[in-house]
Amino acid sequence: MSTKTRRSYTETFKEEAVRLVRESGHPVAQVARDLGIADHLLYRWRAEQQQAEERGQTRQSLRAEQAELIQLRRENAVLKQERDFLKRAAAFFAKESR
Known part of the structure; x- marks a missing residue:
């Protein structure tokens, strides 16, 4: 049985990945492949970023509020x-x- 360690990404990396999706015009799945991450992560980060922007907050403050x-x-x-x-x-x- 193999044990996988969870990869953690910095907030800066997440913000840059979302920015890449928005500015490049490429599909989320392609940007995720290029960055070497799972596409569902990038979809979630993008949704969190949109939700935070709608509320006028940052992703970190929104997650802290939810927690x-x-x-x-x-x-x-x-x-x-x-x-x-x-x-x-x-x-x-x-x-x-x-």
Whole structure:
């Protein structure tokens, strides 16, 4: 069983790759092949760049915002579970004390 290491790309590389797609007029798949990366990565980077530009942000700030939102949603779910547990416990003890 072979273990593959994940390649990581700098933000500058990603921005330049997206810029190449926009300015060259070549298909995304061809630019990806020329750069030696998978075409789905370049499609995703391009979509992220477009979404960030629509919001007036950078890709990094948009990704940080999305990561924070995910973390807050998880925290919110935990807090709801704790609240529901405490409600049930309070109801149980209120019934016991009667």
